[in-house]
Amino acid sequence: MYIYDQYDQTIVDERVIQFREQTQRYLAGELADAEFLPLRLQNGLYIQRFAPMLRVAIPYGMVSSNQLRKLAEIARKYDKGYVHFSTRQNVQYNWPQLEQVPDILAELATVQMHAIQTSGNCIRNTTTDQFAGVAADEIVDPRPYCEIIRQWSTFHPEFAFLPRKFKIAVNAAKKDRAATLVHDIGLYLVKNKTGEIGFKVIVGGGLGRTPLIGTVIREFLPEKHLLSYLDAVLRVYNRYGRRDNKYKARIKILVKALGTELFTQKVEVEWEQIKDGATTLTQEEINRVTDHFSVPAYEALPATSDQLAQQLADDPNFNHWYQQNVNAHKVSGYSIVTFSLKPTGVAPGDVTDKQLEAAADLADQYSFGEARVSHQQNLVLADVKQDDLYPLWQAAIQHGFATPNIGLLTDIICCPGGDFCALANAKSIPIAEAIQNRFDDLDYLHDIGELDLNISGCMNACGHHHVGHIGILGVDKKGEEFYQVQVGGNAGSDASLGKILGPSFAKEDVPEVISKLLTVYVSQRTPEERFIDTYRRIGIKPFKEQVYAKAH
Secondary structure (H helix, E strand, O other), rough: OOOHHHHHHHHHHHHHHHHHHHHHHHHOOOOHHHHHHHHHHOOOEHHHHHHOEEEEHHHHHEEHHHHHHHHHHHHHOOOEEEEEEOOOOEEEEEOOOOHHHHHHHHHHOOOOOOOOOOOOOOEEEOOOOOOOOOOOEEEOOOOOHHHHEEEEHOOHHHHHHOOEEEEEEEEEEEEOOOOOOOEEEEEEEEEOOOOOEEEEEOOEOOOOOHHHHHHEEEEEEHHHHHHHHHHHHHHHHHHHOOOOHHHHOOOOHHHHHOOOOHHHHHHHHHHHHHOOOOOOOOHHHHHHHHHHHOOOOOOOOOOOOOEEEEEEEOOHHHHHHHHEEOOOOOOOEEEEEEOOOOOOOOOOOOEEHHHHHHHHHHHHHOOOOOEEOOOOOOOOEEEEEEHHHHHHHHHHHHOOOOOOOOOOOOOEEEOOOOHHOOHHHHHHHHHHHHHHHHOHHHHHHHOOOOOOOEEEEOOOOOOOOHHHHHEEEEEEOOEEEEEEEEEEEEOOOOOEOOOEEEEEHHHHHHHHHHHHHHHHHHHHOOOOOOOHHHHHHOOOHHHHHHHHOOOO
């Protein structure tokens, strides 16, 4: 993973000193709330329902074991002993004291972490596939390009105050595991007919109040032009994006208003002026960054392990976990393991300090001291020897990571909702828990198969409800919490937005609504169909009729 040089470390250390002074001035009454607002947002600090919330950057989801231990120590020392992993592959503290935030940032800096640009109207953390660099279906490792974008965007003077926040995702695999089509800019790494590496550029996707799937504005962009083209897109957005209405300020609204053709023309005109300028990437620079993502010291192992085969045959519980939580690795004899952070009764994405330390120890013992955060709010050990899977599974059980539900109904993406967030219209965590309790039969979950269920507490869609096969949105009705249900969303390379089923439901009715949707699916599916496939074949009508049918 990328290691800071002295230049990086100096920037982060100086930012801590700067924010400490700003915080002291605010607490002394020398800065008004309005003056302090942009300063704290630039350092990842929100004022939430009950306390400040500090969002810490995890670039493209990669985190070392030492960083996990520091996150645990901070959770114990300055918070309530746990953290929350977000859909942006970041981590959030929900209960820090404002006067202690500079101390937290100082501690983070000792392990090359910070909270810079995790909030505010700037380019946020660039996300990617949690299996980047080890996925068998990958064209090339996308992490160096994410790091190049990170270095380009952090403190970019032209883009420090954009019309709204701006999110970029990069994907290099056949399967899109980064929700690329619902980002402000989505980048697919591709090869052209001559084998040259480049990007398909997608712009104008996004969730929230006006959810839209992004559109392709360039089929192939040579890699050397990555930054100059991003510059051109951002310049057009910065110039023409609306600033009079925050709800219409995202680039997706601009692309929709101009139309893809005119927007693309403006980008190309802008690009012509800068395309061979100072931001042109040299092969030397690409290689310099790529060298930070060198291949670990893999052992020469056979493609399949006889020991593993025997363990899978002997222990059905291990077999269940293996089938659901383990993925193929591109290196012979290794596997990718996903730790589920979604056991029943735990808020999705929440991890205690003890669990973080356990994950760090397991990463050291089994995965070269590194882990990844997925945008589905789970934790990944990317380089596990097949012969180590059984002892790793046993350790994962002890620490609450072994729920075999990855990709199933209870692997719920869920925002913090009204329990913490000041923007939320309704609570989302109790809805997730009620669904987990209702569907706690693993045999039934495995029979249902792949199903994405996403929950957001408000229209800002931090829980990605628009792209869940089943999406749940918390709404406020005259001071009471209700829940709108959508079906048919999908976040992959064939992304789609869910359609609203009908009138919203009281919170106690939501698990039964999910049950009725599943009843339709089970009765209508063909043997090979996932929930989303059946929905796309039969449409919304049978689901609506089942859910809203009157009792006789």
